[in-house]
Amino acid sequence: MKTSQLVRQLNRAGCFVVRHGGNHDVWYSPVTGLKCPVPRHGSREVPKKTYDSILERLLGL
Secondary structure (H helix, E strand, C coil), X not given: CEHHHHHXXXXXXXXXXEEECCCEXXXXXXXXXXXXXXXXXXXXEXXXXXXXXXXXXXXXX
């Protein structure tokens, strides 16, 4: 999955960016009340394990 697709999915779930870093953004989830860094690498693929970890932390999946 590409970063842009992950960002779209997080936006739909109500998550939002708390701050921008160099290569990562920190996102907050009102669902879980947790923050998580999300890579911002343009059109590069997000590794499956990273993708799963982000969804688990921010969406509780």
